[in-house]
Amino acid sequence: MIKNYALLLLALWVSGSVFAQDIHPCGTGDYRSEWFDHYHDHKELYRTNSDDTLYLPVQIHVVGTDEGGGYFPPKSVIESFCKLNEDFAHSNIQFYMSDEWNYINNSNYYDHNFQQGSQMMAQNNVSNTINCYIVLSPAGNCGYYSPGRDGIALNKGCLGLYSSTWAHEIGHFLSLPHPFVGWEGEDDVDYDEPAPNFVNGRQVERVDGSNCDDAADRFCDTSPDYLSFRWNCNMNDSSNVLQTDPNGETFRSDGSLIMSYSNDACAKRFSDEQIDAMRANIQFQRPNLIASAFIPQLITSDASLEVIESPAPDEMVSTFDEVTLDWEDVPNASNYLVQVSRIPVFTLLLEEYVVSSSELTLDNLEEDRPYWWRVKPFNAYESCVEFIDSSTFSTGTISNISILEQATALKVFPNPVSQGGAWQISLQLSQADRVGIRLFAIDGRLVFSDEQQLGSGRQEFTVSSQALSDGMYILELNLPKGRLHRKLNVTR
Numbered sequence: 466m467i468k469n470y471a472l473l474l475l476a477l478w479v480s481g482s483v484f485a486q487d488i489h490p491c492g493t494g495d496y497r498s499e500w501f502d503h504y505h506d507h508k509e510l511y512r513t514n515s516d517d518t519l520y521l522p523v524q525i526h527v528v529g530t531d532e533g534g535g536y537f538p539p540k541s542v543i544e545s546f547c548k549l550n551e552d553f554a555h556s557n558i559q560f561y562m563s564d565e566w567n568y569i570n571n572s573n574y575y576d577h578n579f580q581q582g583s584q585m586m587a588q589n590n591v592s593n594t595i596n597c598y599i600v601l602s603p604a605g606n607c608g609y610y611s612p613g614r615d616g617i618a619l620n621k622g623c624l625g626l627y628s629s630t631w632a633h634e635i636g637h638f639l640s641l642p643h644p645f646v647g648w649e650g651e652d653d654v655d656y657d658e659p660a661p662n663f664v665n666g667r668q669v670e671r672v673d674g675s676n677c678d679d680a681a682d683r684f685c686d687t688s689p690d691y692l693s694f695r696w697n698c699n700m701n702d703s704s705n706v707l708q709t710d711p712n713g714e715t716f717r718s719d720g721s722l723i724m725s726y727s728n729d730a731c732a733k734r735f736s737d738e739q740i741d742a743m744r745a746n747i748q749f750q751r752p753n754l755i756a757s758a759f760i761p762q763l764i765t766s767d768a769s770l771e772v773i774e775s776p777a778p779d780e781m782v783s784t785f786d787e788v789t790l791d792w793e794d795v796p797n798a799s800n801y802l803v804q805v806s807r808i809p810v811f812t813l814l815l816e817e818y819v820v821s822s823s824e825l826t827l828d829n830l831e832e833d834r835p836y837w838w839r840v841k842p843f844n845a846y847e848s849c850v851e852f853i854d855s856s857t858f859s860t861g862t863i864s865n866i867s868i869l870e871q872a873t874a875l876k877v878f879p880n881p882v883s884q885g886g887a888w889q890i891s892l893q894l895s896q897a898d899r900v901g902i903r904l905f906a907i908d909g910r911l912v913f914s915d916e917q918q919l920g921s922g923r924q925e926f927t928v929s930s931q932a933l934s935d936g937m938y939i940l941e942l943n944l945p946k947g948r949l950h951r952k953l954n955v956t957r
């Protein structure tokens with residue numbers, strides 16, 4: 466699962482949805498696989514006996530430019546994944562992230578044509594998972610499924626909490642054609658005239674249902690649809706465009722179908738027959754995807770939960786270049802999205818991070834100013850949990866970095882030390898100084914105190930553990946630039 470990556474991303478991404486009108490909805494084209502036709506011709510061979518939720522692994526690839534710019538922001542990835550699972554909820558098909566997100570820096574993939582996209586998938590596909598690449602432009606489309614590479618490319622401007630693009634492309638991945646299959650690319654049609662019997666070699670579906678078994682997408686519970694461009698629906702989720710079938714009967718397309726090209730406001734469902742086909746496809750054609758059992762872990766988060774541990778709300782932190790944010794573990798969260806802002810709202814972020822533990826150290830804050838931050842837990846499956854808290858603190862003017870640099874040079878050996886032994890302590894000093902050395906027991910008791918005049922360069926001295934019982938102690942070194950602390954242990 467997702468682990469050990471703290472990504473630093475500038476949140477300067479501007480929603481691409483304003484441009485979505487110019488983008489072709491889907492580049493999958495006229496797609497009806499051999500398996501799909503076999504399924505329709507021999508449904509008796511594809512009986513599935515269970516309605517259990519099928520959990521499918523997804524590998525998310527986040528593609529940026531050669532310089533590492535333009536990534537789809539983590540919050541957007543998480544929200545889009547949430548929407549994907551919502552769109553599939555009524556199918557009892559759900560998705561989980563099989564591994565950490567794969568970041569790819571390649572401008573030719575970021576804005577690609579089909580050939581470059583094919584190369585991207587050949588190079589990066591992970592087996593036994595659904596490979597989804599989030600890019601700037603997948604060959605000018607909102608998305609496409611490549612049957613040749615068995616991968617999905619998605620336009621970051623066509624994703625998010627209100628878009629069904631991801632669900633649409635996974636519909637293709639699980640064998641579904643468009644309800645208007647055959648009409649792809651037919652953009653100069655006079656819908657007042659009766660449609661021909663065939664379009665691009667595909668039977669044209671009639672309103673009376675007489676050929677729904679063979680025509681178009683071969684589903685009888687998806688009504689005729691000849692619209693292969695993005696269209697808006699009316700109050701009844703139907704197209705405004707009236708079309709005429711080969712019998713001369715007029716009809717409007719069903720915009721509630723995710724596999725149609727209706728806009729995101731109306732696309733919301735798969736039909737029962739579409740769901741049956743997808744579930745059969747998973748169990749008979751793609752059993753590798755469900756070979757390893759997945760048990761979802763649910764995050765139960767109370768929005769009013771007080772989870773911030775440090776800095777305390779409104780705390781004035783003394784340092785500015787080393788501030789550690791710390792919050793309580795949220796049960797079943799494997800990762801946290803952390804947002805840091807200079808203003809009390811999170812619309813224009815300083816930065817966004819994904820971490821696998823419940824703390825994060827910031828080294829990029831400015832002196833003497835307020836910051837706001839909030840945390841959203843998620844895991845491989847659950848990505849719909851709200852931000853659990855937001856808090857504010859102010860930075861001080863003390864730099865911790867110069868102390869930190871010395872701290873990295875601070876060495877204690879051996880640690881733990883056995884009772885009666887001595888710690889050998891060495892540190893690097895840029896100039897000769899008096900150094901205070903104190904040792905505290907874990908309950909705060911001072912158990913040792915000394916002061917030494919040390920020269921410049923690497924300096925060494927010892928601290929004896931005689932008279933100390935076993936347990937943990939805190940060593941404190943008082944330097945002109947600040948204090949260093951180390952945990953020391955005494956063992957029996």
Ligand SMILES: [Zn+2]
Pocket residue numbers: 491492493494633637643
């Ligand atoms: Zn499509």
